[in-house]
Every structure is written in C-alpha cells, then in structure tokens.
Amino acid sequence: MKTTDVLIIGTGLAGTYVALNLPSNMEITMLCHHSTNSTLAQGGIAISLDQKDSFEAHIEDTLTAGRHTNNLEAVKTLIESAPDQIHTLKELGVEFDQDAQQNIHATLEGGHSYPRVIHAGGDQTGQSVMSLLDQKIQSAKNIRILSGASLLELVVDDQQAIGIVYEKNGIIQVLYAKHIVMATGGLGDLYEHTTNQEGSTGEAIAIAAFAGVKCQDMRYIQFHPTAYKNKDKGYFLITEAIRGVGAYLLDAHKKRFMEPLHPLKELAPRDIVSKAIYDVIESTQEPFVYLDTRHIQTAYLKERFPNIYKTLEKDNLILGVDLIPVTPVAHYTIGGICTDLMGRTNLNNLYACGEVASTGVHGANRLASNSLLECLVFGKNVAEHIVSNHEHTSLPSYSMNPPNHWKYTKTTASQNYLIHKAYIQEIMTKHVGIVRYDNQLKLAKSKLIRLLHQLKKVRFEHVDHAKSYNLVSISLMVVEDALAHESLGCHYKEKKSEKKGLKSC
Numbered sequence: 419m420k421t422t423d424v425l426i427i428g429t430g431l432a433g434t435y436v437a438l439n440l441p442s443n444m445e446i447t448m449l450c451h452h453s454t455n456s457t458l459a460q461g462g463i464a465i466s467l468d469q470k471d472s473f474e475a476h477i478e479d480t481l482t483a484g485r486h487t488n489n490l491e492a493v494k495t496l497i498e499s500a501p502d503q504i505h506t507l508k509e510l511g512v513e514f515d516q517d518a519q520q521n522i523h524a525t526l527e528g529g530h531s532y533p534r535v536i537h538a539g540g541d542q543t544g545q546s547v548m549s550l551l552d553q554k555i556q557s558a559k560n561i562r563i564l565s566g567a568s569l570l571e572l573v574v575d576d577q578q579a580i581g582i583v584y585e586k587n588g589i590i591q592v593l594y595a596k597h598i599v600m601a602t603g604g605l606g607d608l609y610e611h612t613t614n615q616e617g618s619t620g621e622a623i624a625i626a627a628f629a630g631v632k633c634q635d636m637r638y639i640q641f642h643p644t645a646y647k648n649k650d651k652g653y654f655l656i657t658e659a660i661r662g663v664g665a666y667l668l669d670a671h672k673k674r675f676m677e678p679l680h681p682l683k684e685l686a687p688r689d690i691v692s693k694a695i696y697d698v699i700e701s702t703q704e705p706f707v708y709l710d711t712r713h714i715q716t717a718y719l720k721e722r723f724p725n726i727y728k729t730l731e732k733d734n735l736i737l738g739v740d741l742i743p744v745t746p747v748a749h750y751t752i753g754g755i756c757t758d759l760m761g762r763t764n765l766n767n768l769y770a771c772g773e774v775a776s777t778g779v780h781g782a783n784r785l786a787s788n789s790l791l792e793c794l795v796f797g798k799n800v801a802e803h804i805v806s807n808h809e810h811t812s813l814p815s816y817s818m819n820p821p822n823h824w825k826y827t828k829t830t831a832s833q834n835y836l837i838h839k840a841y842i843q844e845i846m847t848k849h850v851g852i853v854r855y856d857n858q859l860k861l862a863k864s865k866l867i868r869l870l871h872q873l874k875k876v877r878f879e880h881v882d883h884a885k886s887y888n889l890v891s892i893s894l895m896v897v898e899d900a901l902a903h904e905s906l907g908c909h910y911k912e913k914k915s916e917k918k919g920l921k922s923c
C-alpha cells in the first residue's frame with residue numbers, strides 16, 4: 419500500500435505554496451498533468467501597500483466587483499493577510515519590480531480605486547514567482563513530484579478522504595494520504611477560446627463532486643475582456659494593466675465606447691467591459707474591438723510589458739504604434755469546491771485552495787489580481803491547518819482494496835476523448851458564454867445529458883472515457899447552476915428566449 423503524509427494535487431501557486439509552508443519532516447507528494455495557469459499570470463498581485471490606500475478600500479473594491487455577494491470574512495482574511503504573504507514571497511527571493519525611489523511599484527487594474535497591483539518581471543509575474551518557488555520545491559528532500567499523472571478518483575471512507583486513484587504512463591495506481599489538498603485550478607479549457615492552459619478543464623471538481631464534496635457557484639465563469647488571437651496558436655491575454663497605464667478600447671469605427679457606460683471607463687470591472695465588447699461585436703459584426711496604445715510611448719510599453727511586446731511583435735504588431743485586435747475569452751473559475759477559510763471541505767482531511775476552491779471570496783465576479791493572492795493566503799491557511807491536525811490524523815489501519823470499477827479494462831488509447839472535448843467546448847462556447855439565454859442553456863443541458871448517457875456505459879473501460887465523463891459532468895454543473903440562478907455578475911442572463919449569434923466566445 420503506497421502512502422504519503424500530504425498529497426497535493428496541482429503544482430500551481432496554490433499547491434506549491436501549501437507544500438512550501440509545511441514542515442520538512444512531512445512527506446509530501448505532488449501530482450500534476452498539465453502546465454499551470456500560475457506561470458501565465460501577467461498583471462500581478464493586488465495588495466494595499468501605500469499610505470494613501472487602505473485595506474478598507476481594497477475590501478470595498480472587491481465587494482463592488484463581487485456585487486456584494488462575497489463572503490465578507492473571506493474578503494477580510496484575503497486582504498488583511500496579504501502583507502504577510504508578500505513578505506514571505508520576498509523572503510523566499512521573489513523580486514517585485516520597483517519604482518525610481520526603489521519602492522515596490524504598484525499599478526492600476528480594472529475595478530481598483532487605487533494603483534495596488536504589484537508585479538515582477540514587468541508582465542511576467544506568474545513566471546517570476548513560479549520559477550523561484552519551483553526551484554525550492556525541486557530542492558526539498560521531502561517533496562516528490564508525480565508529473566504527467568491524472569487524478570481519476572478520490573477514495574473516501576466514512577466521510578474521510580483517504581486517498582486517490584490516478585493514472586500515470588497508462589498505469590492505474592492508488593495512493594493513500596493523511597491529508598489531501600485539491601489545488602487543481604480552473605476550467606477555462608472547457609471553452610473553445612480561453613486564456614487558460616490546455617488541460618485546465620476543471621475535471622477534478624467533477625471528481626470531487628462524485629465523492630460527495632460540496633461545490634458551489636459553478637455558473638460564475640469570468641471572461642477576460644482583452645485576449646489577442648495569436649496567428650500561430652490560441653488566445654494570448656493582454657493584461658488589464660495596459661489599460662491601467664492608459665490604453666483605450668475602440669470599436670470598428672475607431673471610437674471609444676466605454677466612456678458613457680461606466681465612470682471607470684476602460685477600467686470598469688471585467689464583466690462590464692466584457693459585456694460592452696460583446697455588444698459592440700454583436701452590433702458591428704466585426705469579430706473584435708481594438709486596444710489603442712498609440713498615445714503611449716513604445717519604449718515605455720516595451721519595458722513595462724516585455725512579454726506582451728515580444729509576443730505581438732512576432733505578429734508584426736507594435737505596442738504604441740498599432741491597434742491590437744482583442745476579444746473576450748473564458749478566463750477564471752469563480753465557483754468550485756466549497757471550503758471554509760482554512761480550506762476545509764465537507765470531507766474530513768480533504769482541503770481545496772486556489773482557483774478550484776470556492777470560499778465565496780470573489781462573490782459574483784472576481785476583482786482583478788485577487789487570485790494569486792487567494793492562492794497564497796488560503797494556501798498558507800491550509801498548510802497551517804494540516805500541521806495543527808497532523809498528530810490527530812491517521813490512515814485507517816485495515817486493508818483498503820479499491821472497488822472493481824477502478825479496474826479499467828482497456829489499455830489502448832482512445833481518440834474519443836479529443837472528439838468529446840471539442841464537442842463539449844462547442845456547446846459551452848455557443849450556449850454558456852457571457853450572454854446566456856434560458857432556451858440555450860436548456861439546449862446545452864440536453865446535449866450534455868445525451869453524451870453523459872452514452873458515456874455511462876463505457877465510463878470505466880478506459881481512462882479516456884472516464885475523462886470524457888468528467889468533462890461532461892463538470893459542464894453540466896456549470897449549466898445547471900446557470901439555469902437555476904439569476905445572473906448577478908460575470909455573465910448576463912437575458913430574459914428573452916432568442917439568441918443572436920455569439921461570435922467570439
């Protein structure tokens with residue numbers, strides 16, 4: 419029987435930060451199957467540092483973005499714990515960008531009433547933080563990483579999570595742990611157009627739900643307003659921080675359209691900007707709007723946003739010179755596995771943190787750059803709770819044999835997973851986007867249920883079938899939650915039943 423003290427599923431910022439906050443005498447195993455979204459983070463981490471700013475203002479901005487449906491305790495915990503976590507990151511060696519006076523430089527992003535987003539490597543905050551933390555993980559003797567491994571099931575015994583079933587190199591294995599942490603990120607890749615890494619399908623949320631774990635707010639998928647369609651591959655995020663330094667949005671007639679819509683104009687909360695762009699795209703029938711930086715110096719933009727500059731330059735677009743075509747795409751998962759502020763779920767010894775968790779901190783819409791902070795603050799809390807609970811936790815001593823349905827019968831790879839995934843992405847994109855109609859949601863539901871029934875028969879034949887089954891299930895969770903609730907943030911539910919075509923997302 420293979421065991422470990424702490425099993426962390428996910429090697430993004432949330433999982434990594436939990437691991438680094440655990441003592442070195444604990445045996446930790448980390449599991450991952452695709453690249454993390456954490457490395458892609460551009461804009462930075464929101465924290466109120468300046469004398470003229472305050473926790474209260476950051477809290478108020480978070481509540482305003484979340485339509486005041488946030489869990490206030492979670493918001494306070496997030497914001498008031500930020501200085502300690504940033505201090506820890508600095509101690510670990512993260513170098514945040516500085517201004518001329520050698521203070522940490524903070525910038526403005528959508529929905530913030532004060533420039534409070536700190537960053538590293540210009541627009542490569544995620545990469546800068548993660549490369550350093552990854553080194554620490556690699557050199558820690560008590561941490562083992564199983565990469566290319568897919569979580570398939572949670573093993574639960576008497577309301578306690580005691581292990582997982584996973585697949586690596588075609589072999590199904592079971593690993594038992596005293597503490598299990600879900601840090602599996604979001605589900606943007608359920609959509610055809612997303613800023614997320616391929617593989618960010620939220621499968622783990624469905625797996626948790628099958629094991630009886632409570633989930634909530636699955637309807638809230640945040641669409642980022644400004645993604646650029648790369649010539650050679652998918653969508654590339656253009657950080658809100660560019661609008662923070664003054665970039666405008668223009669319609670097909672090269673006119674600004676945010677001015678009459680919100681006092682913060684281009685820096686209104688994300689859902690408002692995304693919906694405005696959606697409406698412009700609908701009315702002009704152009705598949706995008708433009709980001710205009712022509713009034714800002716190229717040299718400054720190149721230094722401040724080096725990665726975006728380089729990426730656009732490859733497509734012959736120069737910041738400060740050319741208009742950049744942008745469109746909203748699926749970006750961030752607000753709902754997920756229900757947890758308290760220590761990351762505890764309704765199953766004993768099962769925790770969740772980072773994007774996969776739902777503490778209610780974001781309410782109906784996430785404030786920009788609060789999510790890396792969420793990984794740090796709640797990741798730290800999870801580690802603390804594991805430590806305080808470790809002595810009282812033990813694995814059941816009797817022999818645990820996995821039930822039969824874990825014995826997948828076929829080992830040959832199936833092509834069906836990719837076909838199913840593309841079909842599901844099409845459904846989610848067409849019917850479950852920024853603007854949602856009841857009849858379209860019902861249509862999505864019936865298509866997904868049909869596929870679910872087909873897959874039920876073969877679910878345990880091959881790992882790929884199980885993965886397809888998880889994808890349909892997580893999509894259904896989003897659709898059913900959207901059908902059951904009125905919209906408050908992130909997306910808009912239209913009363914009328916007809917749907918005009920949604921071209922971009």
Ligand SMILES: Cc1cc2nc3c(=O)[nH]c(=O)nc-3n(C[C@H](O)[C@H](O)[C@H](O)COP(=O)(O)OP(=O)(O)OC[C@H]3O[C@@H](n4cnc5c(N)ncnc54)[C@H](O)[C@@H]3O)c2cc1C
Nearest residue numbers: 428429430432451452455456461462569603772773787790
């Ligand atoms: C392009 C982009 C830019 C962003 N910019 C910012 C920003 O500037 N500021 C900010 O605050 N936020 C930003 N965000 C959001 C933020 O990056 C994420 O919310 C955060 O990094 C999520 O971290 P995480 O550790 O929860 O998940 P991830 O970093 O996504 O890690 C998920 C991990 O789980 C593993 N995993 C998932 N499912 C399974 C499975 N079934 N089996 C095995 N392993 C699994 C993956 O392999 C991966 O290791 C951005 C997001 C994107 C996509």
